Amino acid sequence: MKRLLRLVDPVNEIDRGISRHIGTMPPSGLDTVMKGLTTAANHSVLWFAVAGALALRRGATRKAAARGVLAIALASGSANAVCKPLLPRRRPAASELPAYQTLPSPPTSSSFPSGHAASAAAFATAVSLESPKVGLVIAPVAAAVAYSRVHVGVHWASDVAAGATLGTGVALLTRRWWPVRRTDEARARPVDSAPALPGGDGLLMLVNQFSGDPNYDPLGDVARVLPRAEILTVQQGRSIEVQLEAALRRRDGEVGTHIKALGITGGDGSVGAGAAVAERHGLPLVVVPLGTLNHFARDVGVYDLQEVDDATRAGQAVAVDLGVVEVHPDTGSADAESDKVVRTRTFLNTASIGSYPELVRLREHWQPRWGKWPAFVAALMVVLHRAQPVRVRFLDEWRTVWFLFVGNGPYHPRGMVPAWRPTLDSGLLDVRWMRADVRFSRLRVTAALLLGALGHSRVYGQCEVPELDVELEVPGMLATDGEVVENSGRYTFRVAAGQVPVYRRDEQRWTGRPRPYVG
Structure with missing residues (x-):
């Protein structure tokens, strides 16, 4: 104990010296500013107001607001509910400061550490992780709030330093549950052979007017940006693949018509259908993301029509893998021989067996209100409560799982919830599963998620393979890119032999540096 006091004594001397120095400062407008600022930060009201303003705009600022609020909750709880009761310390005596500096009703709780400084540092650090600017x-502002606690005499300088350290550490710790994405486009090999399409010349574009915002018709904007493109609209009752194939057959018989590229305006489902046709015909693909979520376009790094115009004019594209799943017929079925052929489907993002599609649906439904990770945890708990285990054979072993996830390319982060792809041309499948044959598996996976330790849980499995053969004990549903598309007892997943060139603006050429993540 005496040794501890000897270590603390120099800190106390420095604290008293700083407070005495501040007490000798003459009255000024700074006193009023510090009082107002420290009061505004009570109960983090100031930071919640800033978070509300940041959340008004979609993209990085909204993610920054969500991470900032999470960091405040963790930092404030740690400082006020844990550290203060365990490490009690007297606050500075109000009599040692002039009245024009002190608060009329100073707090009486433990001085160490400063909860205001912890929340301020946590919020500022968390926001910086998502949006450095x-x-x-x-x-x-956060630094001023932290200093204000010393200026108005309610904390020692070491209280503030400890609180700021705690808040910064907590904000950085949020990356364990909520990884930070630094750039908004995955790595992919540039394609030198993609033709330039000035104004959309040589482009066959199919616009899905039923995708995305029901109050917005993209046809006019697409025609304005790509005036030389041949533009078709989706016909209800006909699949996108059928319409594109029919359009290509008609163009083959027309003199002077040469289709250089296919284009799709819509969401992941529409783009996936267009990518399948583009791969079959060896054509590059133009993606205009106007669906609800646009996961594929976000991974590629295409966000708006301006980027589409820039990339097609310059002939800039990257090679992208296309996932393929072969749907094998049930050998014991009494169906006609015509139904006993292997059907092939493609997927851009993910395929899954079991309860994963329902999990994605619930997460995306709740995500706008709660944020991605809280929505995922809630959705997982609901789905695991309702789900039935699936008996399935893969990687040469029979397993009982809640679901089996197959990603078109490795997803990040590993050992956590798959969020995005760092690369688009790896030639690998990302395979993840949740075991159902372990005692209390549902409770264990929920606890692992909350602790950020899913990758170390016995319930969770993951590997990367070029091909995966899956056999179900009882025929089950297959979902690709979030939509249930098949029901069979055996599936074979692989990466298509040929990659699809997708137009993407070369950010190094346009800005000289990779673009930061914006949504």
Whole structure:
């Protein structure tokens, strides 16, 4: 104990010296500013207001607001509910400071550490992780709030330093559950042979007017940006693949018509159908993301029509893998021989067996209100409560699982919830599963998620393979890109032999550096 006191004594001397120095400062407008700022930060009201303003705009600022609020909750709880009761310390005596600096009703709880400093540092750090530019604006305000606690005499300088350290550490710790994506496009090999399409010349574009916002018709904007493209619209009752194939057959018989590329305006489902046709005909693909979520376009790095125009004019494209799943017929079925052929389907993002499609549906339904990770945990708990285990054979072993996930390319982060792809041309499948044959598996996987330790749980499995053969004990549903498309007892997953060139603007050429993540 005496040794501890000897270590603390120099800190106390420094604290008292700083407080005495501040007490000698003459009255000024700074006193009013510090009082107002420290009061505004009570109960983190200031930071919640800033978070509300940041959340008004979609993209990185909204993610920054969500991460900031999460960091505040963790930092405030750690400082006020854990550290203060365990490490009690007297606050500075109000009599040692002039009245024009002190608060009329100073707090009486333990001085160590500063909860205000912890919340301020946590919020500023968390925002900076998602949006460094916004973080640079918020950091000075956070520093001023932290200093204000010493200026108005309710904390020692070491209280503030400890609180700021705690808040920063907690904000950085959120990356364990909520990984930070630094760039908004995955790595992929550039394609030198993609033809330039100035104004959409040589482009056959299919616009899905039923995708995305029901109050917005993209046809006019697409025609304005790509005036030389041949534009078709989706016909209800006919699949996109059938319409594109029919359009290509008609163009083959027309003199002087040469289709250089296919284009799709819509969401992942529409783009996936277009990619399958493009791969069959050896054509590059133009993606205009106007669906609800546009996972594929976000991974590629295409966000709007301006980027589409830039990339097609310059002939800039990257090679992208296309996932393929072969649906094998049930050998014991009494169906006609025509139904006993292997059907092939393609997928851009993910395929799954079991309860995963329902999990994705619930997560995406709740995500706008709660954020991705809280929505995922809630959806997982609901789905695991309702789900029935699936008996399935893969990787040469029979297993009982809640679901089997197959990603078109390795997803990040490993050992956690798959969120995005760092590369689009790896030639590998990302295979993940949740075991149902372990005692209390549902409770264990929920606890592992909450602790950020899913990758170390016995309930969770993951590997990367070029091909995967799956056999179900009882024929079950297959979902690709979130939509249930097949029901069979055996599936074979692989990566298509040929990659699909997808137009993407070369950010190095346009800006000289990779573009930061924006949504």
